[in-house]
Amino acid sequence: MxxxxxxxxxxxxxxxxxxxxxxxxxxxxxxxxxxxxxxxxxxxxxxxxxxxxxxxxEKVHFDKSWKWKNRYEAFENYEHKIIVSAAKQNNDYVDKQFNTIGDAVKELGQFDEYQNEKDELxxxxxxxxxxxxxxxxxxxxxxxxxxxxxxxxxxxxxxxxxxxxxxxxxxxxxxxxxxxxxxxxxxxxxxxxxxxxxxxxxxxxxxxxxxxxxxxxxxxxxxxxxxxxxxxxxxxxxxxxxxxxxxxxxxxxxxxxxxxxxxx
Structure with missing residues (x-):
């Protein structure tokens, strides 16, 4: 060689x-x-x-997140469940899980912002x-x-x-x-x-x-x-x-x- x-x-x-x-x-x-x-x-x-x-x-990863102006934020976890964080006045957070974003909207109202960031393969x-x-x-x-x-x-x-x-x-x-x-x-x-x-x-x-x-x-x-x-x-x-x-x-x-x- x-x-x-x-x-x-x-x-x-x-x-x-x-x-x-x-x-x-x-x-x-x-x-x-x-x-x-x-x-x-x-x-x-x-x-x-x-x-x-x-x-x-590695599989393509989608980073989905939602925001409600009245204090709620949400993201999709690896199990494709929607995790909503609600901020309290003492800056503590309480998480609640929904099966779909539609279920979250039914309870919390329509979200104001949505992001869908796609990572490279x-x-x-x-x-x-x-x-x-x-x-x-x-x-x-x-x-x-x-x-x-x-x-x-x-x-x-x-x-x-x-x-x-x-x-x-x-x-x-x-x-x-x-x-x-x-x-x-x-x-x-x-x-x-x-x-x-x-x-x-x-x-x-x-x-x-x-x-x-x-x-x-x-x-x-x-x-x-x-x-x-x-x-x-x-x-x-x-x-x-x-x-x-x-x-x-x-x-x-x-x-x-x-x-x-x-x-x-």
């Missing part, structure tokens, strides 16, 4: 020629420079043709490389996030809700990533089961310091590399807490994304 990218995008040092690499604020795969938010076409040139492309779209795609254990989340042909799977999909799906959409469930690769991951000259070979153990992994990659703590109170459950606003990496932990279950404490996945502005 090296003939498909310019020499300027190819790293010459052999330590970076295998697997994923974060060096300073740059991101590479097999020595080829890649950038979050760029076109998926470049990733395909570097990684190769995906095994599957999963398309997932959000379409996202997942480019999946089953044999590599990699999937890429894409919106409008641009890469949003690179996902590296290190935990068997059957266990991963246990994290999901029963009603999670089937397209999202299908976005997990069928096999696990077993290549290398390098951060500032510290390399972990993820083909080794020992290196998948959480404590071994963060020690080998040298990300035990508090500067790699995630925000909030979940410091024990992940590590973060904040290379730049355009390059973040989150290392997710999977640990069994039930004493009756087999003891497992491993890295489950790596997510690489950007907090910078999206390209349009």
């Amino acid at each position: 090296s003939n498909l990218v310019s020499c300027q995008e190819k790293m010459s040092n052999s330590i970076y020629d295998k697997g994923f690499v974060i060096k300073d604020s740059l991101f590479y795969y097999n020595g080829n420079k890649i950038t979050i938010n760029e076109s998926i076409d470049h990733f395909v040139k570097v990684i190769g043709k995906p095994d599957r492309i999963i398309t997932d779209s 959000e379409i996202r795609q997942f480019y999946v490389w089953d044999n590599l254990g990699i999937s890429i989340w894409v919106e409008k042909t641009r890469v949003v996030q690179v996902n590296i799977t290190l935990l068997p999909p059957a266990i991963f799906r246990g994290f999901l809700f029963e009603d999670e959409d089937p397209e999202f469930k299908a976005s997990f690769p069928k096999k696990l990533y077993s290549g290398e991951f390098t951060y500032n000259e510290k390399t972990v070979n993820l083909k080794s089961l020992k290196n998948l153990e959480w404590e071994n992994f963060i020690k080998e990659l040298d990300i035990t310091d508090s500067k790699f703590d995630p925000p909030g109170d979940s410091k024990g459950w992940s590590r973060e590399i904040r290379a730049s606003d355009d390059l973040y990496a989150i290392f997710n932990r999977y640990k069994t807490t039930n004493e009756t279950s087999p003891k497992i404490d491993v890295i489950s996945s790596i997510n690489i994304f950007s907090y910078g502005k999206k390209n349009n």
Whole structure:
């Protein structure tokens, strides 16, 4: 694949020629420079043709609301019921539910204002490389996030809700990533089961310091590399807490994304 990218995008040092690499604020795969938010076409040139492309779209959402000048406001909830809020003099609110806006009008009188805001249909795609254990989340042909799977999909799906959409469930690769991951000259070979153990992994990659703590109170459950606003990496932990279950404490996945502005 090296003939498909310019020499300027190819790293010459052999330590970076295998697997994923974060060096300073740059991101590479097999020595080829890649950038979050760029076109998926470049990733395909570097990684190769995906095994599957999963398309997932959210339903169009209508935000309906009504107002009565004499203090009433109403909106339609996710069950398509009409919720009317009546303001009291002490600024408290009392909600009342109606089956239809017609039922509300019969009791409250004709409304004075009506709004119907339509959200855009959000379409996202997942480019999946089953044999590599990699999937890429894409919106409008641009890469949003690179996902590296290190935990068997059957266990991963246990994290999901029963009603999670089937397209999202299908976005997990069928096999696990077993290549290398390098951060500032510290390399972990993820083909080794020992290196998948959480404590071994963060020690080998040298990300035990508090500067790699995630925000909030979940410091024990992940590590973060904040290379730049355009390059973040989150290392997710999977640990069994039930004493009756087999003891497992491993890295489950790596997510690489950007907090910078999206390209349009």
